[in-house]
Amino acid sequence: MNLENLLIHKGKTILDALQKLNGILYISHISRLILFVVDDDNTILGSLTDGDIRRSLLKNADLYISTGQICNRDFVFERKREGFLDLQQFRKRDIKILPILDEFGKLVKIIDLEVIKSQLPLECMIMAGGRGKRLSPLTDTIPKPMLPLGEKPIIENNIDRLISFGIKKIYISVKYLGEQIEQYFGDGSNKGITIVYIKEDKPLGTAGALSLVDHFETEHILVMNSDLFTDVDFEELYLALIEQNADMAVASTEYKVDIPYAIFETRDTRVLDFKEKPSYVYHSNAGIYILKKELVHQIPKNEFYDITDLMGELVKGGGKLIHNPILGFWIDIGNPVDYKQAQELAKHVY
Template sequence: MIIKKLLINYNETIVDALNKLNELKGISRLILFVQDREGKILGSITDGDIRRSIAMDQRVDKSVEQICNTDFLYEYSSDDYLFLGKYKNKDIKILPILNKSHQLIDIIDLDKVNAKLPLECMVMAGGRGKRLSPLTDTVPKPMLPLGGKPIIEHNIDRLINFGIKKIYISLKYLGNQIQEYFGDGSDKGISIEYIWEDEPLGTAGALGLVDHFNTDHVLLMNSDLLTNVDFESMYTKLIKENADMVVASTEYKVDVPYAVFETEENKVKAFKEKPSYIYHSNAGVYILKRELIQKMPKKCFYDITDLMDDLVEKGGELIYDPIMGYWIDIGKPIDYKQAQEFIKHIEAN
């Protein structure tokens, strides 16, 4: 969405406004923002405002300044976390973002965006995907189709859904296909930068190839996941608990087909018949303090689990946040088949 398409001058008529509204596409509510000569926003105007005005006096020559809603809600531009829940509970679809001069610089479509998180993200997409051969012999695993678009695009679209607009993608195997597909990210209204690994650097090593992250916390995730992980839940939990790093977790259930004894020396004190145990497992999505990246070894193989081990060993705060929705790690043919079937269910609903 080009912001200037949402602007209308204060002295234009409501007929002009109707023509502009008819041209709008890809937005949850047809709305314009009325600006004065200096570009300062005076109010908002919708087709409903125009209908009510015409119904009142049948005039179509009035200026938009005369009928616009001057008591509109907005936020000023900021790099801080913005909680959108307070707006989603009201009849608001479009939240304008203004600069200090009260000029429109952005909008948040509340039907499409869950949150505005102050995060930059690294998506790991350099792996070979040997277990999915021959599918990955000529196509990198993140680009395998899933419900009409590549696996990695599902993840990028979800990041966008949480207001993340700067994404780094680490590449190695057939990475040119990913770069050619997404370009600089402008088609999606974001900025994408590509980090090429000359040698495999593990699941965290590529972070050290970024000169400087501009946010205090960085999101790192695998590209071969199908999940509706709640990034906002992860971020707010990290901040609330003042932790160094949060890991998304998924439940892993183990069913024991036999009775399990609780013993003391060689005596059975109790037993459980065919018990089940639930463990929280690493789901491949992390948010960490930027300063942790600065302490990592540079240009060498380094897994995110190495960082987690170092953090725990040195007394840092490592927490987890369970994924309450779905999560599929597409590593094997059976996983890919499961994801293909599951995406049909999602799209049907």
């Protein structure tokens, strides 16, 4: 949003502020009406909400008091900086809107804590070049990531979730009918982000497209498949990686196997013990990864290469690979049954 809409000069009156707050209702999707009072140099002096105005009117019954007199000068803010910003500390204090100021006290952005879940220092690569043959004929004229799910395409659900975690730059690898994805999202500016398209001339697997990016700006990269429907917590995955000093973190799902027979524990032909119809739970790959950008250099340039190949090399080389379970829902939309299940779930999620 245009930050100018949230600024008001200290010399303006309460009446001016009320008019500006009323205008925000029609030009912004901000979850709380708020203004920031500035001096002649546009330095922030304080915040001003409708509550501040009501309290002033009850005390003074004067619409022409200046905003500089009644603004909250003890407002909560953060300085602009690189790296991870823990938003949970502000949620615990019931902060709804967090202004980010530069070194001169000027407003550079706001974080709407009702909308933004996190501020992760990550760039993302979404793999969206596949043919999706198992969903034919639906994918004969539409790329699988663009199939509708709820009120928007599958891939848009993922992009919007990434945005809610503060991710501002997304690479999308495209091949089959990729021009439809490009035409739909453009450069990402309509969503307030940057989208860069990586065009595959040939199939490059689930990691090969990473080798076509000249330079990643963030120290870690999030990689995910485009055909997922999930409420994965990207912050939890990122913090697990950082806290355990891992080279790569993989989101995982539980896969349960029910054995319909008794399973013997044996030594030669002798039965030592047995379990009647046991169930085994395995952690399986959910198609979402965060990795150190240095690992990209291990990916062969413009060649077919799966991310599981990178995982295998990492483990064999003594690197640290961890997994973090997805506690919410996760569907890999690979066939008509999966797609139907995702469509039904989307009715209850949105």
